[in-house]
Amino acid sequence: MWESFGFEFVNFYFVPGIVLGCIYALGAIGITLTFGILRFANFAHGEVMMTGAYVTWTIMALTGALFGWALHPLIAAIPSVFLMILVFFVVDRFFYKPFRKAPTIKVVMASFGMMLVIRSLVQILWGPNQITFVKGIAKPNSFIRELTGSMDMMILVPNKHFLIMGGTVVIVMLLGYLLTYTRIGKAMRAVSDSPDLALVTGIDVEVVIRATWIVGGACAVAAGVFLATDIQMLETTMGFRMLLPMFAAAILGGIGKPYGAVLGGLVIGLAEELSSYPWIGDAPLLSPGYKSGVAFSIMIVMLIVRPSGIFKGRTF
Amino acid sequence: MNTDNFTLELKNITAGYGESEILHGINLKVKPGEIVAIIGPNGAGKSTAIKAILGLLNITKGSVLLDGNDITDTPPDRVVTKGISYVPQTHNVFVNLSVQENLEMGAWTRTDGIPERLDEMFTLFPDLREKRRQAAGSLSGGQRQMVAMAKALMVDAKVLLLDEPTAGLSPKYRGEIFSTIQDINSSGVPILIVEQNAKQALGCANRGYVLVEGTNRYEGTGKELLDDREVARMFLGGGE
Numbered sequence: 144m145w146e147s148f149g150f151e152f153v154n155f156y157f158v159p160g161i162v163l164g165c166i167y168a169l170g171a172i173g174i175t176l177t178f179g180i181l182r183f184a185n186f187a188h189g190e191v192m193m194t195g196a197y198v199t200w201t202i203m204a205l206t207g208a209l210f211g212w213a214l215h216p217l218i219a220a221i222p223s224v225f226l227m228i229l230v231f232f233v234v235d236r237f238f239y240k241p242f243r244k245a246p247t248i249k250v251v252m253a254s255f256g257m258m259l260v261i262r263s264l265v266q267i268l269w270g271p272n273q274i275t276f277v278k279g280i281a282k283p284n285s286f287i288r289e290l291t292g293s294m295d296m297m298i299l300v301p302n303k304h305f306l307i308m309g310g311t312v313v314i315v316m317l318l319g320y321l322l323t324y325t326r327i328g329k330a331m332r333a334v335s336d337s338p339d340l341a342l343v344t345g346i347d348v349e350v351v352i353r354a355t356w357i358v359g360g361a362c363a364v365a366a367g368v369f370l371a372t373d374i375q376m377l378e379t380t381m382g383f384r385m386l387l388p389m390f391a392a393a394i395l396g397g398i399g400k401p402y403g404a405v406l407g408g409l410v411i412g413l414a415e416e417l418s419s420y421p422w423i424g425d426a427p428l429l430s431p432g433y434k435s436g437v438a439f440s441i442m443i444v445m446l447i448v449r450p451s452g453i454f455k456g457r458t459f
Numbered sequence: 460m461n462t463d464n465f466t467l468e469l470k471n472i473t474a475g476y477g478e479s480e481i482l483h484g485i486n487l488k489v490k491p492g493e494i495v496a497i498i499g500p501n502g503a504g505k506s507t508a509i510k511a512i513l514g515l516l517n518i519t520k521g522s523v524l525l526d527g528n529d530i531t532d533t534p535p536d537r538v539v540t541k542g543i544s545y546v547p548q549t550h551n552v553f554v555n556l557s558v559q560e561n562l563e564m565g566a567w568t569r570t571d572g573i574p575e576r577l578d579e580m581f582t583l584f585p586d587l588r589e590k591r592r593q594a595a596g597s598l599s600g601g602q603r604q605m606v607a608m609a610k611a612l613m614v615d616a617k618v619l620l621l622d623e624p625t626a627g628l629s630p631k632y633r634g635e636i637f638s639t640i641q642d643i644n645s646s647g648v649p650i651l652i653v654e655q656n657a658k659q660a661l662g663c664a665n666r667g668y669v670l671v672e673g674t675n676r677y678e679g680t681g682k683e684l685l686d687d688r689e690v691a692r693m694f695l696g697g698g699e
Contacts (some may be wrong), residue, residue: 149495322656326563329556329560329563329564330561330567332555332556333553333556333560333564334555335555336553336555336556337550337553337554337556339547339550340547340553341550341553341564342535342536343513343535343536343538343539343545343547343563343616344539344564344567344610345514345538345539345540345567345568346536346564346567347536348536371596375549380535428685
């Protein structure tokens with residue numbers, strides 16, 4: 144009894160929850176950095192995730208057509224990262240920078256507009272229909288299956304999930320190194336801490352803003368590619384669907400706190416998946432259709448109970 | 460042109476926030492090696508004068524000269540590069556950064572000699588050396604003020620601007636801050652200080668300016684102003 148509980152729970156709820164949490168975490172890092180450093184909620188962030196995944200797929204498809212073998216998504220994601228950072232720079236220069244000194248609501252509205260523009264452009268370029276990102280059934284990792292099988296357990300974790308979890312760990316470690324040990328990383332924390340003081344300290348805030356787009360853009364593309372790897376397809380609404388849980392993750396962790404965003408992402412991802420586990424009786428506790436409601440509820444409760452988030456971030 | 464060798468000179472500055480004009484033609488000079496104090500009642504425009512130097516507000520008339528060069532309307536981050544270091548009255552440290560990280564940020568515009576300067580600062584402020592890994596936000600008010608001053612001194616400042624460095628501090632720390640200000644000054648850095656605490660400020664200043672309602676009211680050496688009956692009556696708490 145306990146065993147069947149354990150394996151079903153781990154294989155179909157816990158691991159997928161962590162995987163989803165990793166994707167939210169990577170997206171929420173960019174959101175929380177933008178929030179902390181540029182002081183606005185960037186609604187276009189999800190679209191950058193989505194576009195990054197589309198560009199990655201295109202590079203894979205192109206190499207497949209030209210050479211007969213498609214690049215691995217993680218390799219194809221690298222040029223995609225550069226392209227999306229460029230997109231962030233252009234968007235910032237022409238649509239966000241003019242509002243730098245204006246009331247925040249203007250740049251928030253600008254980002255809302257960019258969200259619609261980017262999604263429409265993707266729909267024009269790639270069409271509105273779903274695209275298969277990776278074909279076939281994701282097989283569980285045979286090594287883990289045999290290893291746990293020999294111990295009378297049945298842990299089934301597909302390789303794609305190892306890729307996502309491992310990739311997230313590496314990215315978060317790189318981010319930690321950047322923010323703790325590099326000059327630009329410390330300056331990012333300084334601007335997030337107090338933009339006014341950063342200005343009179345002589346820190347070049349525009350350089351820090353560019354660094355923010357680079358870090359946020361790279362994490363967003365990673366999140367988009369991981370999401371596409373997980374669901375094995377591309378949709379033009381996939382970024383937008385992630386937006387609410389990512390904001391919830393950023394708020395839960397504390398605005399402007401990248402580690403908070405990571406923790407918040409994991410909590411929201413787990414909460415969403417675990418909410419449909421049959422905790423009582425045989426039926427799912429919550430119908431999976433309500434998953435996004437879980438993130439929303441957590442966000443609202445957090446805003447009421449502790450608006451500064453777990454890591455004591457900024458409150459507005 | 461009058462190049463009487465001033466480090467910093469404000470010539471007939473008229474400035475304010477948006478529409479409202481706060482300074483109506485201020486004149487002020489800092490000579491090399493001096494400590495100059497600006498005192499005056501609340502709302503006299505003391506802090507505004509400092510913000511005008513930094514390019515934080517609209518200067519409608521007049522000019523700011525640093526070593527004889529016009530720096531009027533230079534954006535704040537460029538002002539630092541030109542050699543003006545500033546310690547704001549409040550929110551003057553990055554609370555989430557460690558003490559050492561704060562100092563490193565202070566050295567942002569510096570390209571070399573950072574470890575040496577860091578060491579000098581820890582010699583000048585020995586308390587900070589022990590607390591270098593602590594978040595600046597976890598320190599007491601007086602220690603934060605030390606961090607803020609050390610942070611401002613990480614560059615080779617031509618002049619240091621201090622906005623009410625002792626506001627809200629206990630008398631013990633106030634004395635310590637003023638003696639540190641004199642130490643910094645004796646190492647050759649001219650200092651312009653805005654203070655509520657007029658007596659102590661004039662006590663350690665070479666010269667002082669009294670601002671009232673955005674205009675110069677009195678000026679003189681620290682001692683002259685301290686001895687002036689009118690100044691004493693208005694700002695030094697009753698006078699004799």
